[in-house]
Amino acid sequence: MSRINIIADDKIPFLQGVLEPYADIQYLPGNLITRESVMAADALLIRTRTRCDAALLESTAVKFIATATIGYDHIDTDYCKSKEITWINVPGCNSASVQQYVTSALVTIAFNNDFKLSEKTLGIIGVGNVGSKVQQASIILGLKVKLNDPPRARNKGNSGFVSLDEILETSDIITIHVPLNKTGPDKTLHLFDVELLRKMKADSWLINTSRGEVVETEALKSAISSGKLSGAVLDVWENEPEIDLELLSQAYISTPHIAGYSIDGKAKGTSQVVQALSSFFGLPLKDFYPPVLPEPAVPEIVIEGAGKSSFQIMHEAVLHTYPIMKDHILLQRSPTTFEQQRGQYPVRREFPSYTVKLQNGKPKAIDMLHKLGFTVKIK
Numbered sequence: 001m002s003r004i005n006i007i008a009d010d011k012i013p014f015l016q017g018v019l020e021p022y023a024d025i026q027y028l029p030g031n032l033i034t035r036e037s038v039m040a041a042d043a044l045l046i047r048t049r050t051r052c053d054a055a056l057l058e059s060t061a062v063k064f065i066a067t068a069t070i071g072y073d074h075i076d077t078d079y080c081k082s083k084e085i086t087w088i089n090v091p092g093c094n095s096a097s098v099q100q101y102v103t104s105a106l107v108t109i110a111f112n113n114d115f116k117l118s119e120k121t122l123g124i125i126g127v128g129n130v131g132s133k134v135q136q137a138s139i140i141l142g143l144k145v146k147l148n149d150p151p152r153a154r155n156k157g158n159s160g161f162v163s164l165d166e167i168l169e170t171s172d173i174i175t176i177h178v179p180l181n182k183t184g185p186d187k188t189l190h191l192f193d194v195e196l197l198r199k200m201k202a203d204s205w206l207i208n209t210s211r212g213e214v215v216e217t218e219a220l221k222s223a224i225s226s227g228k229l230s231g232a233v234l235d236v237w238e239n240e241p242e243i244d245l246e247l248l249s250q251a252y253i254s255t256p257h258i259a260g261y262s263i264d265g266k267a268k269g270t271s272q273v274v275q276a277l278s279s280f281f282g283l284p285l286k287d288f289y290p291p292v293l294p295e296p297a298v299p300e301i302v303i304e305g306a307g308k309s310s311f312q313i314m315h316e317a318v319l320h321t322y323p324i325m326k327d328h329i330l331l332q333r334s335p336t337t338f339e340q341q342r343g344q345y346p347v348r349r350e351f352p353s354y355t356v357k358l359q360n361g362k363p364k365a366i367d368m369l370h371k372l373g374f375t376v377k378i379k
Contacts, residue, residue, distance in 0.1 A: 003022065003023055003024055004022070004023045004024070004042040004043060004281055005023065005024050005025075005040050005041045005042050005043075005061070006019060006023045006024070006025040006026070006041060006042065006043045006044070006045060006277075007025075007026050007028060007033055007037055007038050007041045007043075007044050007045070008025055008026070008027050008028070008044075008045040008046075009027070009028070009029070009030040009033070009045060009046050009047045009049070009050065009068070010027035010028055010029055010030075011029070011030065011047060011342075011343050012045060012047065012068050012269075012270055012273070013263070013266045013267070013270060013290075014266070014267055014270045014271075014290035015045070015270055015273075015274070018274060018285065018288065019274070019277075019283075019285075022281075022283050022284075022285075023043075023283075029049075030046060030047050030048070030049030030050045031049045031050070033046065033050045033056070034056070035055065035056050035057075035058070035060065038056065038057070038060050038062055039059075039060050039061065040060075040061050041060065041061060041062055042061055042062065042063055042064065042281070043062065043063065043064040043065070043066070043277060043280075043281070044062055044064070044065045044066070045066050045068065045273055045277070046065065046066070046067050046068070046074075047067060047068055047069055048067070048069050048071060048074050049074075050074065051074050051076075052065055052074065052075045052076060052080070052087070053075075053076035053079055054076065054079050057079065057080075057083065057085065062085055063084075063085060063086065063280075064085070064086045064087070064277065064280050064281070065080065065085060065086070065087040065088075066087070066088050066089075066090075066273040066276055066277055067087070067088070067089050067090070067273075068090060068093075068266075068269040068270055068272075068273045069089060069090065069260075069269065070089060070090065070091055070092070070093065070094060070095075070129070070130070070260065071089070071179060071180065071211065072087070072089040072179075073179065073180040073182075073211065075087050075089075086280060088272075088273075088276045090268070090269045090272040090273060091128070091129055092128075092129035092130075092268075093260075093265055093268040093269035093272055094130075094259075094260030094261070094262065094265030094266070094268070094269060095129040095130045095132075095133045095260075095265075096133055096262070096264065096265065096350050096351075096373075097259065097260045097261065097262035097264065097265035097348070097350060098130045098133065098134065098177070098209050098259045098260050099130070099133035099134055099136070099137050100262065100318075100321065100322050100348075100350055100351060101209060101235065101255075101258075101259035101260075101322065101324065102134050102137065102138075102175055102207060102209065102259075103137045103141070103318055103372070104318050104319060104321075104322045104323070104324040105207055105233045105253055105324055106122075106138070106141060106143075106173070107141070107311070107314060107315045107318050107319065108253065108315075108319070108324055108325065109173075109205060109231065109233070109252065109253070110311070110315075111311075111315050113230070116142075116311070117141045117142050117143050117311065118141075118142035118143070118311075120143055120144070120172040120173060121143065121144045121145075121146060121170055121171050121172050121173075122138045122143040122144070122145050122146070122171060122172070122173045122174075122175065123145075123146045123147075123148065123167035123168070123170070123171030123173070123174040123175070124138070124145060124146070124147050124148070124174075124175055124177065125148045125149070125164070125167060125174065125175070125176050125177065125178060126148075126149055126176060126177035126178035126179075126210065127147045127148075127149040127152055127161075127177070128149070128152075128177065130177045130209075131147075131149070131175075131177035134175060134177065135147065136371075137372060140368050140371045140372055141311075141314065141368075142311075143173075146162050146166065146167055146170065146171060147160060147161050147162065148161060148162060148163065148164050148166075148167045149161055150164075150185075150186055151186055164196075165199065168196065168199040168200050168201070169199060169200075169201060170201065171200075171201060171204060172201060172203075172204050172205065173204060173205040173206075173207065174200065174204065174205070174206050174207065175206075175207040175208075175209070176191075176192070176206075176207065176208045176209070176210045176214055176215070177209065177210055178191070178210050178211075178214060179210070179211070180210070180211040180213055180214060188210075188211075188214050189213055189214070190213065190214070190215070190216040190219075191214050191215070192206070192208075192214060192215040192216060192219065192220065193216045193219050194216070194219040194222070197219050197220065197222075197223040197228065197229070198223075198228070200223070200228065200229065202228065203229070203230045204229060204230060205229065205230050205231055205232070205233070205252075206220070206229055206231075206232045206233070207232070207233040207234075208232070208233070208234050208235065208236055209235045209236060209259040209260075210236060211236055212234075212236040212237040212238040212239070212240060212243075213238050214236075215234075215238075217237075217238045217244050217247055220232060220247060221244070221246055221247050221250060224247075224250045224251075225250065230252075231251075231252030231253075232250070232251050232252060232253075233251070233252060233253040234247070234251045234253070234254050234255070235255045235256075235257055235258065235259040236257050236259075237257070240257060240338065241256075241338035241339045243335060243338060245335060248331070248332065248335055249332075251328075253324060253325070253328045254328050254331050254332060255324070255327040255328060255331055256327070256331050256338045256339075256341045256342050257338075257342060258327060258341070258342055258345055261342070261345045261348060262348045262349060262350050263293050263294060263347050263348060263349055264293065264349060264350045264353070265350075267289065267290045267293055270290065271288055271289045271290065274288040275287070275288055293349070294347045294349075295349070295353070296321070296347070296349045296353055296354060297347070298320070299349075299353060299354055299355060300354070300355050300356075300357055301316070301317050301320045301321075301354055301355065301356045301357065301374075302357045302359075302379075303316055303317065303356060303357070303358050303359070303361070304359050304360065305358055305359060305360040305361035305362065305365060306359070306360040310362055310364045310365040310368055313358070313361060313365040313368075313369070314365065314368055314369070314372075317354070317356050317369060317374060318351075318372075320354070321348075321349065321350070321351060321353075321354055322348055327341075350373065351372050351373035351374050352373040352374070352375070354374055354375070355374070355375040355376070355377060356369050356374045356375070356376045356377070357377050357379050358376055358377070358378060358379065359378075359379035361378070366378070
């Protein structure tokens with residue numbers, strides 16, 4: 001078997017050392033992968049910071065591209081098709097991580113603003129791998145959930161879906177989980193513009209973990225400053241990493257595009273990339289998965305449930321696994337280190353990596369924790 005040449009983003013975790021027995025591989029920062037560096041490469045293993053289009057790929061040897069991300073708007077798929085370059089993304093790899101992020105955001109804004117999630121309606125726009133996981137967690141939290149996903153409604157029938165106008169007019173919280181489509185019937189570029197934001201229910205909340213360009217920055221700043229919205233939770237931004245500092249200051253929760261950055265999600269993404277590469281080039285790594293993932297710093301969550309509501313117990317458990325405001329504070333203090341915060345993101349494990357030791361907890365709380373994926377031990 002002849003060795004292949006690979007250029008890989010140096011921030012793809014669990015990759016170094018895996019392909020070296022079969023390939024000559026060079027690791028580069030994603031934004032420094034250039035046409036010159038890929039001229040002789042058979043394959044590119046990338047993330048969102050590498051734009052794969054004619055400017056990068058023309059007259060190169062590239063035959064295969066794998067992005068270790070759900071989104072693929074950084075890949076010119078039409079160009080790749082015209083040049084017979086195979087490309088893959090990794091749909092669903094970090095869906096549980098985004099579920100954890102949104103769950104932490106929901107319990108945080110409810111706790112800090114003293115309202116009951118069970119009395120609120122959540123509108124989910126985009127109900128694919130990620131949106132479906134968010135739906136599950138939201139139902140566990142007691143929210144009434146409404147779903148909008150025009151492509152799925154067309155393919156599966158309208159049952160279970162509502163119009164975008166109904167979502168806007170009736171939802172207390174809206175969370176966005178759509179791809180970035182710049183054209184076509186399902187265009188999402190600046191989907192949330194002045195008109196759409198104006199239609200949102202007064203004092204509602206907006207959560208965006210999809211792509212920054214789905215929400216028009218100036219329109220969102222106006223909606224927040226005018227008091228139309230109670231607040232916004234933003235993990236993604238237009239013009240990353242050069243984000244709008246005024247919008248940053250207005251956001252209730254702001255993070256540097258890390259919603260899907262759990263170690264579990266990264267491991268799944270890397271495994272899918274390696275497996276696809278192996279299938280394409282005939283390498284013996286078609287069942288690859290990172291052998292060991294780092295454990296949480298404190299995998300046991302001890303909670304005294306006496307006098308606490310089920311929500312309070314959930315709030316305590318969820319924020320133990322991911323205290324979202326830590327990421328918010330860091331970005332607020334140092335927006336110029338946006339990329340460093342992503343590249344040096346600390347270990348975050350998902351709910352199933354934790355055991356809740358609960359004393360005097362009500363059956364409802366125990367059931368909710370189990371359904372979210374925690375192991376629960378009754379003290």
